[in-house]
Amino acid sequence: MTTSMSASAVAKSIGIKNLATVTAMTSISPQTLRNWCIHRPALFRLIVKGCVAETSDAPIHHNEATHPSDEQMADKVAAQQAAAKAALEARKPH
DSSP: OOOSSOHHHHHHHHTOSOHHHHHHHHOOOHHHHHHHHHHOHHHHHHHHHHHHHHHOOSOOOOOTTTSOOHHHHHHHHHHHHHHHHHHHHHHSOO
């Protein structure tokens, strides 16, 4: 599979400054990135999109069903700690 756009042009179209930025962030050589752009374009785009995400100030939104909030996690940990404490108390001889 080939593309008519250069790797640098594809990277810029996705939102990264240049191919050197991708190389700096990933330690993947420019030649490898160019080869992937031609022969593995989906992988190349995924890597560049990851670099864009890493440099973005936009918050990452999680699905609450799969990623509970900090408050929900704190409540869950507190409940687990209370249950563990109760279990230890129940084991103590009276």
